[in-house]
Amino acid sequence: MVHLLQGFADLVAEAVGGRAEILHDTVKVTVANEGWVTAHSVARDDLDLVFFSWLSAIDWANDVEAGDPLKDEVEERLELLSTVGDLTEGKRVTFSTTLDSESPVISTLVDVYAGSNWHEREAAEMFGIVFTGHPDLTKLYLPDHFIGNPLRKSYPLLSREVKPWPGTVDVEGMPDSPTTENPGA
Amino acid sequence: MDVGQDAIRHLSEVQVSVELETEDMTLNIGPQHPSTHGVLRLVARVDGERCYDVKPVIGYMHRGYEKLSEVRTYPQITALINRIDWVSGYANEIPFIVAAEKLMEVEVPERAQFIRLILTEMARISSHLIFMASYPLELGAATPLFFALRERERVLDLLEGVTGGRFHPNFNRIGGVKPNAGSGPTTRKTPQDLPAGFLEDTRDAMDHVLSVCDEIETLVAGNEIILARTKGIGILPPEVAAAYGVSGPNLRASGVKFDLRKVENYLPYDRFEFDVIVGENGDCWDRWWVRLQEIREAAKIIQQAIDGIPPSGPLQAKVPKIIKVPKGETYVRAENPKGEMGYYLVSDGGTGPYRLKIRSASFSNLTILPWILEGVLVPDIIAVMGSLDFVLGDVDR
Amino acid sequence: MMQFVTDLFANFWVSLGGKLLLVATMVPVIGMILGFAEMKLSAKMQSRVGPYFAGGRWGWAQLIADGVKFFQKEDIIPDDADKPVFKSAPILVLVGTVALFVVIPFGPGLIFNDLDVGIFYALAISSLSTIGVLMAGWSSANKYSLMGGLRAAGQLIAYELPLVLAVVGTVIMAGTMSMEGIVQAQISAGYPYVILQFVGFGIFMIAALAELTRIPFDMPIAESELVMGYVTEYSGFRFLFFFLAEFANMFTMSAIAATLFLGGYWLPGVPADVLEFAGPAILMGKVFLLAFVMIWFRWTFPRFREDQLQTLAWKFLVPLALLNIAVTAVLKVVF
Numbered sequence: 001m002v003h004l005l006q007g008f009a010d011l012v013a014e015a016v017g018g019r020a021e022i023l024h025d026t027v028k029v030t031v032a033n034e035g036w037v038t039a040h041s042v043a044r045d046d047l048d049l050v051f052f053s054w055l056s057a058i059d060w061a062n063d064v065e066a067g068d069p070l071k072d073e074v075e076e077r078l079e080l081l082s083t084v085g086d087l088t089e090g091k092r093v094t095f096s097t098t099l100d101s102e103s104p105v106i107s108t109l110v111d112v113y114a115g116s117n118w119h120e121r122e123a124a125e126m127f128g129i130v131f132t133g134h135p136d137l138t139k140l141y142l143p144d145h146f147i148g149n150p151l152r153k154s155y156p157l158l159s160r161e162v163k164p165w166p167g168t169v170d171v172e173g174m175p176d177s178p179t180t181e182n183p184g185a
Numbered sequence: 186m187d188v189g190q191d192a193i194r195h196l197s198e199v200q201v202s203v204e205l206e207t208e209d210m211t212l213n214i215g216p217q218h219p220s221t222h223g224v225l226r227l228v229a230r231v232d233g234e235r236c237y238d239v240k241p242v243i244g245y246m247h248r249g250y251e252k253l254s255e256v257r258t259y260p261q262i263t264a265l266i267n268r269i270d271w272v273s274g275y276a277n278e279i280p281f282i283v284a285a286e287k288l289m290e291v292e293v294p295e296r297a298q299f300i301r302l303i304l305t306e307m308a309r310i311s312s313h314l315i316f317m318a319s320y321p322l323e324l325g326a327a328t329p330l331f332f333a334l335r336e337r338e339r340v341l342d343l344l345e346g347v348t349g350g351r352f353h354p355n356f357n358r359i360g361g362v363k364p365n366a367g368s369g370p371t372t373r374k375t376p377q378d379l380p381a382g383f384l385e386d387t388r389d390a391m392d393h394v395l396s397v398c399d400e401i402e403t404l405v406a407g408n409e410i411i412l413a414r415t416k417g418i419g420i421l422p423p424e425v426a427a428a429y430g431v432s433g434p435n436l437r438a439s440g441v442k443f444d445l446r447k448v449e450n451y452l453p454y455d456r457f458e459f460d461v462i463v464g465e466n467g468d469c470w471d472r473w474w475v476r477l478q479e480i481r482e483a484a485k486i487i488q489q490a491i492d493g494i495p496p497s498g499p500l501q502a503k504v505p506k507i508i509k510v511p512k513g514e515t516y517v518r519a520e521n522p523k524g525e526m527g528y529y530l531v532s533d534g535g536t537g538p539y540r541l542k543i544r545s546a547s548f549s550n551l552t553i554l555p556w557i558l559e560g561v562l563v564p565d566i567i568a569v570m571g572s573l574d575f576v577l578g579d580v581d582r
Numbered sequence: 583m584m585q586f587v588t589d590l591f592a593n594f595w596v597s598l599g600g601k602l603l604l605v606a607t608m609v610p611v612i613g614m615i616l617g618f619a620e621m622k623l624s625a626k627m628q629s630r631v632g633p634y635f636a637g638g639r640w641g642w643a644q645l646i647a648d649g650v651k652f653f654q655k656e657d658i659i660p661d662d663a664d665k666p667v668f669k670s671a672p673i674l675v676l677v678g679t680v681a682l683f684v685v686i687p688f689g690p691g692l693i694f695n696d697l698d699v700g701i702f703y704a705l706a707i708s709s710l711s712t713i714g715v716l717m718a719g720w721s722s723a724n725k726y727s728l729m730g731g732l733r734a735a736g737q738l739i740a741y742e743l744p745l746v747l748a749v750v751g752t753v754i755m756a757g758t759m760s761m762e763g764i765v766q767a768q769i770s771a772g773y774p775y776v777i778l779q780f781v782g783f784g785i786f787m788i789a790a791l792a793e794l795t796r797i798p799f800d801m802p803i804a805e806s807e808l809v810m811g812y813v814t815e816y817s818g819f820r821f822l823f824f825f826l827a828e829f830a831n832m833f834t835m836s837a838i839a840a841t842l843f844l845g846g847y848w849l850p851g852v853p854a855d856v857l858e859f860a861g862p863a864i865l866m867g868k869v870f871l872l873a874f875v876m877i878w879f880r881w882t883f884p885r886f887r888e889d890q891l892q893t894l895a896w897k898f899l900v901p902l903a904l905l906n907i908a909v910t911a912v913l914k915v916v917f
Binding site for chain 2: 023024025026028050051052053054056058059066067068070071081083087088089090092094113114115117118126139140141142143150151155157
C-alpha cells in the first residue's frame with residue numbers, strides 16, 4: 001500500500017509543485033500560498049480528483065487556553081487543509097498551506113470546487129481566515145453578533161473557566177464492592 | 186382640520202396600495218417544521234407556488250464538537266461522537282477509532298473486526314429504515330412509517346442487547362470493541378462477549394428486514410402518485426454532486442459507482458460479496474430506490490459475516506490502560522449511511538487529540554440545497570429535501 | 583295519543599323544530615362514528631391498535647373525550663387576524679355540510695324535505711364550504727394558512743366541475759332532479775345506475791375526495807408542508823367545527839353517491855314494505871362501504887402536487903365527464 005501511495009504522492013507533488021509526505025495512508029501535499037488555487041485546479045482537471053471532501057484549518061499555537069499544550073515548541077501559524085478525492089479508485093490528497101497567525105488571508109476555492117463555499121464560511125468564523133473573492137462570507141454556525149474565533153487555541157472553553165480541567169483521572173471512582181443499589185459491581 | 190383630513194386620506198391610501206401589491210413572499214420554512222429533519226431554517230423567496238431562491242440557515246444545533254474534542258480523552262470522545270449522526274449511532278465511532286489505531290499502529294483482532302462490521306451494517310439498516318419511514322410520510326403516505334419502524338425495533342433491540350444502547354452504543358474501544366463488563370476489581374472476573382443467541386436472533390431479524398423491504402417496495406414503488414411526485418424531481422448531475430462534495434446514496438443515485446466500503450480498508454469488507462447500487466437519473470426516486478436496495482445488501486453482508494465470524498478470540502488488542510496516541514496526523518474516512526464521514530486526527534502524544542476535524546456527510550450533502558432548489562415548486566422543496574436524507578446533528582456537529 | 587302527536591307534528595313550526603333538532607343531533611353523532619371508524623381502520627392497516635383505553639378495550643369513548651377536550655380549550659385568535667371573518671369561517675364550512683342532510687332520502691318518504699331540484703340544491707349549497715375555506719385561509723394572518731387557502735381555492739373550484747358533470751348522466755337517466763325521484767327511478771328500472779354509469783360513479787368519487795380535501799387531494803392541508811394549511815391558526819371548538827365538517831361531509835358525499843349510483847335505500851329483491859324500516863339500515867350500509875374506501879385511499883396514497891391535481895381535473899376528468907353525458911344522452915334517446 002505504501003509503495004502504491006508513494007508513486008501517487010510523487011505524481012501529485014510534481015503536478016502542483018509542492019512537497020508530498022505519506023502519513024499513515026494519507027497523502028499530504030504542502031503547497032505555497034500563491035499556488036493554493038492552481039494546485040486545486042490542477043488536481044481537478046489533470047489528476048481527476050473531482051470530489052471535494054472538506055476544508056478546514058489547524059491552529060498551531062504554543063499557549064493554549066483549553067486542553068493540553070504542545071510538548072515541543074512550534075512555529076505559530078495557521079495550517080489550512082483541504083481534502084479532495086477521485087470517484088473511481090478512491091485516491092485522495094490532503095493539500096496543506098501555511099497562513100500567518102495574525103492576519104490570515106488566502107484566495108477562495110469557490111471557483112474551482114463549488115462545495116468549498118460553506119466550508120470556507122465555517123473556517124472563516126472559527127479561525128478568522130479571510131477568503132478573498134468569496135461571494136458571501138457571513139457566519140454559518142455562530143450567531144451574527146458573535147465575537148471571537150472559537151477554534152483558535154487562544155479562545156477559552158467557557159465551561160472550563162468555571163470548573164478547571166480535572167486531567168486524566170476519573171472524577172468519581174467506580175464502586176468496589178456490590179451494594180444494594182449496585183449489585184452488579 | 187385640514188391636517189386631520191389629510192392624515193385620514195393618507196392612511197386609507199396607504200392601506201389600499203399595500204393590499205393590492207402582489208410581490209414575492211418570503212416564506213420561512215422552519216426551524217420548527219414537521220419536515221426539516223431537525224432545526225433547519227430555509228428562507229425561501231416564493232412567488233405563488235414557485236420558489237426562486239433558498240437560503241438555508243443552520244447552526245441551531247451547533248454543539249462545538251471540534252473544540253470539545255480538544256479537552257477530552259480518547260475514550261471520552263468515543264462517547265461523544267456517536268451523537269453526531271444519531272440515527273446511525275454505531276457508524277460514527279468507527280472512523281475515529283480506526284484513525285487512533287492507525288496512529289498507535291495497533292492491530293485489531295479478527296473477531297472484534299467482524300463484530301464491528303456486523304454492528305455497522307445494522308446501523309446502516311437502521312438509518313435507511315428511518316428514511317423509508319419518513320420520506321413517504323413527507324409526501325403524504327402515512328402507512329410505510331409503521332411498517333419500517335416495526336422492523337427497525339428488531340434491529341435496535343439487537344443493538345441494545347450487545348452494546349447497551351439503542352442509539353448511542355459507545356461500544357468501540359481503541360484496539361477493538363468493549364471487552365469486559367464492569368470495571369475495577371470485577372474486570373477480570375466477568376469476561377463479556379456477544380450475548381447468547383445473538384447471532385441466531387440477528388439472522389432471524391435479517392429475514393424480517395428483507396420481508397419488510399418487499400412490503401415497502403410493493404406499497405411505495407407501484408404507487409403512481411409517488412412516482413409522479415418523485416420521478417424527474419430534483420435531478421442532481423454527477424459533476425455537480427462531486428464538486429459540492431455530495432456523497433453516499435445521493436451520489437450513487439446520480440450514476441457514480443463509488444462506495445468507500447470497496448476502496449478503503451477500515452473494516453474487512455473485502456471478504457464479503459456485495460453490490461454497489463447505482464441509480465440512473467439522479468432524481469428523488471433513484472435516491473429512494475438506492476437506499477432500499479442498500480438495506481438488502483446490508484442484510485446480505487450481515488448474513489455472510491455471521492457465517493464467517495471466528496467462533497472465539499480476544500475482543501480487544503493489548504493497549505495500555507491510559508491511552509496516549511503518538512504524535513502524528515492522518516485522515517480516515519468511512520461509508521456512513523448518510524455518506525462519507527471522516528476524521529482528520531492531529532495528535533501530539535497526549536491523552537487527547539490536539540485537533541480533530543470532523544467531516545460529516547450531511548453537512549456536505551446540505552450545501553447542494555441552494556443549487557438544487559432553484560426554481561422548484563413549494564411541495565417539491567419538501568420532496569427534494571427529504572430525499573437527501575440529512576440529519577441536523579450531522580450538519581451542525 | 584298517536585292522533586295528538588300526528589296533529590302536533592302537522593303544525594309546520596313544530597315539525598320544523600323537530601327536524602332541526604334531529605339534524606343537530608345527527609351531525610355530531612355521525613361525525614363521531616365515522617371518526618372512530620377512521621381511527622380503528624387506519625390502525626388496523628398500520629399494524630397498530632388505535633384507541634384502546636377510553637371506554638374499555640374498544641376505545642369507543644375516544645371521540646367523545648376528544649369533543650369534550652376541544653370544548654374546554656382556550657379560544658386563541660391571532661392578533662393580526664381579521665376577527666369577524668376568522669370567527670365566521672368555520673361556521674360557513676359546517677353550514678355547507680349540514681345543509682346537505684336535507685335532501686338525503688333515508689327511506690321511502692323519510693327525507694327532511696324532498697325538493698324538486700334536490701341534487702341541484704345539494705351541489706350548489708356544498709360550494710358554501712369553499713367560501714368558508716377561503717375565508718379561513720385569508721383571515722388567519724399566517725403565510726402558511728394563506729398558501730393553504732390559495733391552494734384550496736384552486737382545488738375546490740376545479741373539482742366542482744367534474745362533480746357536477748358526473749351527476750348529469752344520472753339525472754338524464756332518471757329524468758328528475760329530486761333525490762327521492764332518482765331512487766324511485768332506479769327501483770322501477772330494476773338496477774342501480776352504477777351498472778351503466780360506472781364512469782360517472784368513478785368521476786364522482788374522485789371529485790368527492792377532492793372536495794373533502796382528503797388524501798390524495800389534501801394539498802390545502804398538507805400536514806408535512808404547511809403544518810395544517812388553512813386550519814393552522816384554529817384551536818378549540820373552532821377546530822372542532824372543521825373536524826366535524828370533514829367527517830359529516832364524508833357522510834353526505836357518500837350518501838349522495840349511494841343514492842345516485844348505488845340505489846340509495848333500496849336493494850334489488852327487497853319488497854316495498856320492508857324498505858319502510860330497513861331502508862335507513864341499507865343506506866347506512868352503503869354509506870359505510872364508500873366511507874371505508876375513502877379511508878383506505880387516505881392511508882395508502884401520498885398526496886398529489888397542486889399542478890398534477892389541476893391537470894387531472896381539467897385535462898382528464900372534465901372531458902371524460904362530458905363524454906359520459908354525451909353517450910348517456912344518445913343512448914337514452916335511442917333506447
